[in-house]
Amino acid sequence: MAKQSEKPAKKLKIGIIGTGGIANAHLKSYLRLAEAGHVEIVGGSDIVPGKARKFFDNAGLTHVKAFDNNKDLLALELDGVSICTYNTTHAECTIAALEAGAHVLCEKPMSVTLDDAILMYRKSQETGKILTIGFQPRYDPNMDLVRDIVRSGVLGDVYYIQTGGGRRRGIPGGTFIRKELSGVGALADIGCYSLDMVLSAIGYPKPLTVSAFACDHFGKNPKYCGEAEHFTVDDFSVALIRLEGNIALDFRMSWAMHMDKMGDTMFFGTDAGLKIKPAGVGTPWGGAWDGTIGPITMYNDIEGQLCETNIPLRRPSDDRFYSKVKAFCDAITTGDTAPIPIIESIYNQAIVDGIYRSSQLGREVEIVLPTL
Ligand SMILES: NC(=O)c1ccc[n+]([C@@H]2O[C@H](COP(=O)([O-])OP(=O)(O)OC[C@H]3O[C@@H](n4cnc5c(N)ncnc54)[C@H](O)[C@@H]3O)[C@@H](O)[C@H]2O)c1
Numbered sequence: 001m002a003k004q005s006e007k008p009a010k011k012l013k014i015g016i017i018g019t020g021g022i023a024n025a026h027l028k029s030y031l032r033l034a035e036a037g038h039v040e041i042v043g044g045s046d047i048v049p050g051k052a053r054k055f056f057d058n059a060g061l062t063h064v065k066a067f068d069n070n071k072d073l074l075a076l077e078l079d080g081v082s083i084c085t086y087n088t089t090h091a092e093c094t095i096a097a098l099e100a101g102a103h104v105l106c107e108k109p110m111s112v113t114l115d116d117a118i119l120m121y122r123k124s125q126e127t128g129k130i131l132t133i134g135f136q137p138r139y140d141p142n143m144d145l146v147r148d149i150v151r152s153g154v155l156g157d158v159y160y161i162q163t164g165g166g167r168r169r170g171i172p173g174g175t176f177i178r179k180e181l182s183g184v185g186a187l188a189d190i191g192c193y194s195l196d197m198v199l200s201a202i203g204y205p206k207p208l209t210v211s212a213f214a215c216d217h218f219g220k221n222p223k224y225c226g227e228a229e230h231f232t233v234d235d236f237s238v239a240l241i242r243l244e245g246n247i248a249l250d251f252r253m254s255w256a257m258h259m260d261k262m263g264d265t266m267f268f269g270t271d272a273g274l275k276i277k278p279a280g281v282g283t284p285w286g287g288a289w290d291g292t293i294g295p296i297t298m299y300n301d302i303e304g305q306l307c308e309t310n311i312p313l314r315r316p317s318d319d320r321f322y323s324k325v326k327a328f329c330d331a332i333t334t335g336d337t338a339p340i341p342i343i344e345s346i347y348n349q350a351i352v353d354g355i356y357r358s359s360q361l362g363r364e365v366e367i368v369l370p371t372l
Contacts, residue, residue: 011037012329015078015102016044017070017093018085019055020175022107026082027059029325039080039329045073074100080332082134082325083107086175087183091116094131098123103130105328109192110345112183114353117346118370124342130331132338133345135196139323141314142293143197146276149298149311150201155269158202163194164252165278166236166262171219171255177231185233187214188352191253195348197276197293198249198265204344205244210354211364212239218256225256239355251355272300343372 014030016023023044033039043065046052052066067073074081074097081097083090083106091111097104104124110133111117124131137143150158167190175181176189199205218224219231235256241249252262265276279292296311327339350367358365 009038009333012039012079012332013042013076014039014329015042015073015076015081015097017046017073017081017083017097018089019044019046019052019066020084020086023055023082023084025321026084026105026325027055029319029322030082031059032322033326033329038333042076042078043067043073045070070096074102078102080105080329086181087112087188088181091120094120095123098127098129098131101127101129103328103332105132105134105325107134109133109184109188109352110349112188114346114350114367114369117349117353118372121342121346121372124338130328130338131342132328132331132340133342133348134324135193135340135345136320136324137193137197137292138200138340139318139320139327140293141316142296143200145311145314146197146274146293146296147201149274149296150267151203154272154298154300155267155274156271158247158267158269160248160250160268161198161202161266162250162252162263163198163265164191164238164262165194165265166252166254166257166259168258168260169224169256171225171231171235173227177219177225177227177233179232182233184352184356185216185219185235186253186255187234187237187355189255191237191251191355192348192352194253194265195251195351196344198267199348200344201267202243202247204341204347205247206369207249207347207351207354207367208242208244209364209366210239210241210351210358212237212355212358214238214355214359234356234359237355237359239351239358241351241354251351272298274298346372 030041041064044052045067049068056064056066081102081104083093085093090106094104094106214234214237216235219235222228225231236254239251267274275297277294279294298309331339354367
């Protein structure tokens with residue numbers, strides 16, 4: 001309990017840019033923090049006229065300011081801003097918010113291209129403001145469990161990782177399938193999560209090269225996609241990525257396929273292997289690794305006997321999405337660094353960018369990163 005002489009902590013002034021689908025999850029989390037007296041939701045904006053107003057009114061927040069442009073919102077001297085726009089506008093909105101002096105929680109994927117990710121990073125460095133990307137699976141205790149197992153050294157040297165997943169039927173619609181809005185399809189939508197899981201477990205080594213293949217057979221077919229005429233992104237991609245430290249990363253992702261799954265996530269080590277099944281297998285959207293961890297098994301030898309150990313899962317103590325928003329607010333309040341180091345999100349984006357370029361060119365490409 002706060003002592004009477006202690007001043008209550010200043011409430012953070014929060015704004016939301018882009019009031020579409022995922023903005024609801026941000027709002028819900030900020031409302032929880034507002035109830036606890038930590039934040040005040042000051043305003044929001046959307047380029048669709050009237051959309052931000054409707055968004056807040058629907059939530060009963062008629063007093064919250066709503067704008068049809070970001071400039072007026074950012075003039076409110078906000079402490080923190082959630083960027084919830086579609087992927088192709090993440091960079092411009094993030095940069096504008098940082099320039100206005102706000103800390104930024106930007107939705108995943110970081111951007112569409114590596115170049116944009118670098119611009120976002122440089123702006124956060126220049127302004128000294130936090131920039132963090134919204135990978136809520138990071139706040140799943142079982143993601144920590146995977147990382148703890150891998151980092152404990154029990155696997156020995158990890159030399160090969162397989163990750164990704166695939167929905168049997170799970171093509172989204174709206175802004176997700178139009179290249180001019182999302183930039184990339186299944187690869188960046190859910191692929192960035194599985195990349196984040198395995199790369200954070202091994203300490204995010206630098207990506208070096210990518211050889212990838214992508215296609216769009218289901219998205220372009222009206223039999224499988226209700227908005228086939230608008231479908232201009234990938235619905236399937238596979239890639240072999242070389243990582244610093246002599247590690248091969250085998251990545252697979254799809255929104256639709258005639259198969260139950262594209263494999264589990266697996267770490268091959270010199271002393272043991274780890275298999276992580278995705279949660280939710282068996283539903284039409286199952287088989288995907290959308291960020292939720294299923295059963296974990298370790299494979300090793302004990303006294304020459306081949307052993308398999310099922311590792312019990314940890315029980316989540318809170319909602320992952322709320323935890324990600326809270327971590328952002330806590331970092332602003334305490335003056336801490338970004339909850340997810342931005343370099344990690346840049347490496348994630350560099351791989352997405354590399355997969356996209358390689359599949360377009362039909363050959364292996366190098367990942368060239370400037371000094372950061
Ligand atoms: N973390 C998660 O679980 C999760 C889930 C779904 C979506 N997402 C991510 O969130 C982002 C948005 O997805 P969504 O489903 O909410 O999309 P959406 O299309 O429903 O909403 C995006 C909104 O942003 C607005 N917008 C676009 N450009 C803008 C700009 N320059 N200024 C202001 N508003 C702008 C659009 O008008 C729209 O209302 C995407 O990057 C997506 O990958 C994350």
